[in-house]
Amino acid sequence: GEDVEQSLFLSVREGDSSVINCTYTDSSSTYLYWYKQEPGAGLQLLTYIFSNMDMKQDQRLTVLLNKKDKHLSLRIADTQTGDSAIYFCAEMSNYQLIWGAGTKLIIKP
Amino acid sequence: DGGITQSPKYLFRKEGQNVTLSCEQNLNHDAMYWYRQDPGQGLRLIYYSQIVNDFQKGDIAEGYSVSREKKESFPLTVTSAQKNPTAFYLCASRFGVWDYGYTFGSGTRLTVV
Numbered sequence: 349g350e351d352v353e354q355s356l357f358l359s360v361r362e363g364d365s366s367v368i369n370c371t372y373t374d375s376s377s378t379y380l381y382w383y384k385q386e387p388g389a390g391l392q393l394l395t396y397i398f399s400n401m402d403m404k405q406d407q408r409l410t411v412l413l414n415k416k417d418k419h420l421s422l423r424i425a426d427t428q429t430g431d432s433a434i435y436f437c438a439e440m441s442n443y444q445l446i447w448g449a450g451t452k453l454i455i456k457p
Numbered sequence: 458d459g460g461i462t463q464s465p466k467y468l469f470r471k472e473g474q475n476v477t478l479s480c481e482q483n484l485n486h487d488a489m490y491w492y493r494q495d496p497g498q499g500l501r502l503i504y505y506s507q508i509v510n511d512f513q514k515g516d517i518a519e520g521y522s523v524s525r526e527k528k529e530s531f532p533l534t535v536t537s538a539q540k541n542p543t544a545f546y547l548c549a550s551r552f553g554v555w556d557y558g559y560t561f562g563s564g565t566r567l568t569v570v
Contacts, residue, residue: 356497383561390463390547390561391500436499445559447499 350374350441352448359454366424368451370437373418377439380413382422385434385450394422394435429455459484463548463562469570470535470542478533478565480548486560487553489531493517494545494564503546506531507553535567543569 354370372380378399383391397404397411397420404411410423424431432455437448461482470476480489488507492500502515506525520539525531531550535542548562 352499388564388566390461390563391549391559392561393558396558438499444502444505445500447501449497449499 350439350446352437352439352446354435354437354448354451356449357452357454359456360427361456362427362429364427366422366427366431366453368422368424368435368437368453370420370422370448371418372420372437372439372446374439374441374446375415375418377441379440380411380420381436381438381440381445382409382411382420383436383438385436387433391436424453427453427455429457431455461548461550461560461562463546463565465565466563468565468567470567471570473537475534475536476567478535478546478548478567480531480533480562481529482531482548482550482560482562483529484550484560485528485552486550486556487528488551488556489525490549490559491515491521491523491531491533492547492549494547500547503533542567 352372360366381396382394384394385391408425412421434450434452436450438445464479490505491503501517504523506512522534546565549559551559
């Protein structure tokens with residue numbers, strides 16, 4: 349079946365940029381998403397990118413999509429302590445979301 | 458304000474008991490979903506419903522049951538047949554299969570004692 353993979357942890361210093369990576373398998377995916385989950389909470393849609401786009405920027409967030417390599421990344425500029433969370437990558441496949449395992453972003457002072 | 462409400466936030470169950478998790482939305486969304494989240498794993502789909510009085514099994518439906526009698530409500534029952542029910546359960550909704558955005562509830566943490 350379809351699969352989405354991402355590393356489980358990323359540690360960065362406060363003020364640096366964070367880059368969270370994700371690979372997916374369904375080349376026909378129409379939308380790809382980044383969700384944020386703070387401890388003990390539900391998921392919040394951070395941003396999404398349509399499959400015919402290469403890049404999308406929204407304030408401190410930049411999403412890059414490489415369709416050839418089926419690779420999606422989320423860059424968070426000037427990482428703050430409030431960015432500490434689990435970030436989930438997901439692809440839309442057959443009208444359902446396929447989820448990665450989530451990357452826990454750890455911020456070092 | 459519109460949103461999804463899950464209750465309770467924490468739930469404890471004894472072995473052999475059925476428990477029901479509540480999910481209510483006032484977003485006028487047609488489609489609703491139940492996911493299970495375990496540490497280090499992505500969200501796994503339990504059941505989903507695209508319209509009232511209709512629902513479909515997801516990837517891990519065994520030991521769970523749902524109903525969709527009203528558009529606003531999609532309760533999940535964790536039955537005694539579910540062998541490992543301790544997990545974080547998330548409910549989500551969206552307008553329909555063409556809608557790109559899912560709205561999530563804040564989750565229910567179920568623990569078997």
